[in-house]
Amino acid sequence: MAGREFFNTETSILNTKNLQAGFFIGGKFYPAIEDINIEIKPGKVVCVVGESGSGKSVTALSIMSLLPKENGSIQEGEILFEGRNLVDLSQDDMNEIRGKDIGMIFQEPMTSLNPVFTIGFQVQEVLLNHLSISKSEARERSIQLLRQVGISRPEEIVDEYPHQLSGGMRQRVMIAMAIANNPKLLIADEPTTALDVTIQAQILELIKEIQKKMNMAVMLITHDLGVVAEMADEIIVMYAGQIVEQSDTYSIFYNPKHPYLKLLLQSIPRLDENRERLDSIKGIVPSLTNIDRTGCRFTDRCPEAKDECRQISPQLAELGGGHKVRCLLYKESYPTEKAVTNR
Amino acid sequence: MLTYTLRRIAVMIPIMILLSMVVFSLAKMMPGDALSGRIDPTNSSPEYISAMKEKLGYNDPVHIQYLRWMNDILHGDFGNSFIHKMPVSQLIGLRVYNTLFLTLLALFFTYIFAFIMGMYAGKHPYTLGDNMIATYNYLGFALPSFFAGLMAIYLFALKLQWVPASGSIGTGVDVNTIAFYVSKLKHTILPALVLGMLSTAGYTQFLRNDIIESSRKDYVRTARAKGTSESIIYNKHILRNSIIPIVTFLGFDIGGLLGGAVITETIFTYPGIGSLFIDSLTNRDYSVVMTITMMLSIMTLIGNLIADLLYGVVDPRIRLD
Ligand SMILES: Nc1ncnc2c1ncn2[C@@H]1O[C@H](COP(=O)(O)OP(=O)(O)OP(=O)(O)O)[C@@H](O)[C@H]1O
Numbered sequence: 001m002a003g004r005e006f007f008n009t010e011t012s013i014l015n016t017k018n019l020q021a022g023f024f025i026g027g028k029f030y031p032a033i034e035d036i037n038i039e040i041k042p043g044k045v046v047c048v049v050g051e052s053g054s055g056k057s058v059t060a061l062s063i064m065s066l067l068p069k070e071n072g073s074i075q076e077g078e079i080l081f082e083g084r085n086l087v088d089l090s091q092d093d094m095n096e097i098r099g100k101d102i103g104m105i106f107q108e109p110m111t112s113l114n115p116v117f118t119i120g121f122q123v124q125e126v127l128l129n130h131l132s133i134s135k136s137e138a139r140e141r142s143i144q145l146l147r148q149v150g151i152s153r154p155e156e157i158v159d160e161y162p163h164q165l166s167g168g169m170r171q172r173v174m175i176a177m178a179i180a181n182n183p184k185l186l187i188a189d190e191p192t193t194a195l196d197v198t199i200q201a202q203i204l205e206l207i208k209e210i211q212k213k214m215n216m217a218v219m220l221i222t223h224d225l226g227v228v229a230e231m232a233d234e235i236i237v238m239y240a241g242q243i244v245e246q247s248d249t250y251s252i253f254y255n256p257k258h259p260y261l262k263l264l265l266q267s268i269p270r271l272d273e274n275r276e277r278l279d280s281i282k283g284i285v286p287s288l289t290n291i292d293r294t295g296c297r298f299t300d301r302c303p304e305a306k307d308e309c310r311q312i313s314p315q316l317a318e319l320g321g322g323h324k325v326r327c328l329l330y331k332e333s334y335p336t337e338k339a340v341t342n343r
Numbered sequence: 344m345l346t347y348t349l350r351r352i353a354v355m356i357p358i359m360i361l362l363s364m365v366v367f368s369l370a371k372m373m374p375g376d377a378l379s380g381r382i383d384p385t386n387s388s389p390e391y392i393s394a395m396k397e398k399l400g401y402n403d404p405v406h407i408q409y410l411r412w413m414n415d416i417l418h419g420d421f422g423n424s425f426i427h428k429m430p431v432s433q434l435i436g437l438r439v440y441n442t443l444f445l446t447l448l449a450l451f452f453t454y455i456f457a458f459i460m461g462m463y464a465g466k467h468p469y470t471l472g473d474n475m476i477a478t479y480n481y482l483g484f485a486l487p488s489f490f491a492g493l494m495a496i497y498l499f500a501l502k503l504q505w506v507p508a509s510g511s512i513g514t515g516v517d518v519n520t521i522a523f524y525v526s527k528l529k530h531t532i533l534p535a536l537v538l539g540m541l542s543t544a545g546y547t548q549f550l551r552n553d554i555i556e557s558s559r560k561d562y563v564r565t566a567r568a569k570g571t572s573e574s575i576i577y578n579k580h581i582l583r584n585s586i587i588p589i590v591t592f593l594g595f596d597i598g599g600l601l602g603g604a605v606i607t608e609t610i611f612t613y614p615g616i617g618s619l620f621i622d623s624l625t626n627r628d629y630s631v632v633m634t635i636t637m638m639l640s641i642m643t644l645i646g647n648l649i650a651d652l653l654y655g656v657v658d659p660r661i662r663l664d
């Protein structure tokens with residue numbers, strides 16, 4: 001077992017260690033994500049799920065070193081990318097990695113492209129940032145890339161502006177830019193949330209297809225468990241800034257442990273059911289400044305909560321077979337002496 | 344864009360006709376006329392006055408007078424200035440170059456300073472430099488131009504004697520020699536700087552705020568995610584967006600080129616259109632006043648059109664058709 005662990009860290013593309021990041025609000029620092037340990041191996045698809053506000057985007061932006069400069073900051077932990085700690089890198093050094101080794105697609109296709117530049121300019125830019133090729137070569141490659149992401153008439157689209165394209169088309173352009181330099185890791189932050197249902201499926205299909213073809217590692221963020229079942233190798237469930245459950249896809253769907261995950265699974269609409277089952281979980285994710293950091297953060301909404309859930313902060317603990325959970329229904333989650341003093 | 348321009352110009356024609364009626368009526372309603380300014384009423388016989396009135400057409404119905412005036416204008420005849428004893432077109436022709444030189448130079452300073460200071464402040468908000476620029480801007484807003492003008496004359500013309508205090512050209516320089524242009528520049532630089540440095544405040548503040556706003560946009564994050572350097576992000580991605588509103592200001596500024604320096608020209612006794620307008624108003628030199636008013640109105644309309652056209656040029660989302 002120890003040997004396997006060692007081997008794993010050696011070959012992982014991304015490995016975050018005890019990552020904590022958040023925002024300064026009114027002069028005080030509020031962590032938006034805490035104790036985040038995510039490992040992604042080459043060619044694997046890791047999905048991060050959780051409701052709005054659970055810290056998914058903050059996690060992705062931390063990895064890219066793209067937290068808002070004014071108030072965002074990484075306070076603790078490491079982000080090891082191919083063994084290098086990205087937290088220590090300057091923005092100039094990060095610019096060498098962003099767009100080349102790590103590509104990213106964002107949640108908002110309508111606003112993520114610059115309205116005053118042509119599609120061609122924006123795709124070429126990511127190529128020219130990292131390769132020494134001529135403008136005309138870059139243009140040729142942009143056309144190829146656009147074709148690759150399923151855009152018809154790419155020769156004309158390169159000279160068009162974002163406002164001339166639909167949301168789905170724009171997201172395809174974003175994908176083309178993200179994969180332009182064959183990144184080792186693609187971070188897709190809810191790439192389909194803002195799109196029509198039919199387009200959503202197409203975009204996911206496209207990401208899946210590209211992932212297979214290029215054998216890229218993918219970190220796919222979503223708040224909809226339903227969409228990731230067939231493509232994820234591993235699923236990470238986040239709640240209020242913490243990972244609450246983490247396992248391979250099969251176990252997540254067929255052997256869920258955390259009450260939150262169970263509720264999430266219940267709220268997935270199923271095709272074979274007539275009944276509207278979209279009733280989501282009662283209550284909301286606490287806002288950043290309102291998170292009660294003692295006890296389990298899910299207590300107020302948890303149907304299985306016990307008295308001690310308010311006092312004891314559960315730890316993310318391994319139940320065996322790589323299945324981890326953070327819930328006091330499992331004895332493994334009770335804090336060890338060391339963890340208690342650490343809090 | 345051509346059809347758009349033509350359509351806009353077509354729309355301008357009725358507006359201009361309406362304008363000309365307003366200008367004509369206002370001039371008619373004001374006391375006195377060109378004749379009473381030209382003759383000495385106590386020394387002229389009433390017969391002479393009425394004969395002159397008849398000759399000048401002042402006894403005709405108003406609409407006939409208006410049509411005659413319009414007809415003259417369309418034939419390039421703007422009447423005579425009785426103060427300067429020359430055709431208005433010739434008089435304005437002499438002044439128009441002075442004003443254009445002054446306002447263009449001022450506009451140049453306005454935009455140069457706005458870009459340097461606005462871009463710096465926008466890229467480094469809430470720093471010492473930004474605060475200093477903000478202070479300068481408040482001064483620019485608060486200082487009346489006549490006060491700033493007088494201060495500048497006192498300091499640079501009277502105390503330091505770097506530049507002359509008034510006029511637009513030195514005495515005894517031959518036209519079109521190097522000395523002529525140097526003298527022109529020396530006379531114009533101070534009023535242009537005062538005008539430019541005061542009006543730059545608004546543009547600087549606007550550009551700064553727009554850059555800060557743009558820098559928070561999603562597309563900036565996308566550019567960073569592509570590995571684009573900070574300098575290119577600011578000088579290309581953000582500036583290209585923030586330039587859009589500024590460029591439309593430029594259109595309006597072109598509309599104001601002739602009338603934008605009235606106060607400055609008066610303080611510096613600079614022989615331009617603005618000071619001519621004020622002089623003619625006090626002297627009831629109506630043919631001049633009417634012509635300048637018409638010119639300024641038409642320039643404003645053209646400036647609006649240029650602003651809209653520029654908007655279509657710099658913003659790909661705007662289609663003019
Ligand atoms: N710039 C910011 N300043 C202050 N707080 C922020 C900022 N960005 C995010 N937050 C807070 O951080 C927490 C996590 O936000 P995050 O954007 O990561 O959520 P998410 O899981 O991506 O949700 P969604 O599904 O809506 O995208 C939220 O409470 C949010 O309000």
Ligand code: SF4
Nearest residue numbers: 296299302309327328
């Ligand atoms: S720790 Fe308690 S409150 Fe939290 S999820 Fe488990 S049972 Fe529910």
Ligand SMILES: [Mg+2]
Nearest residue numbers: 056057107189
């Ligand atoms: Mg998000």
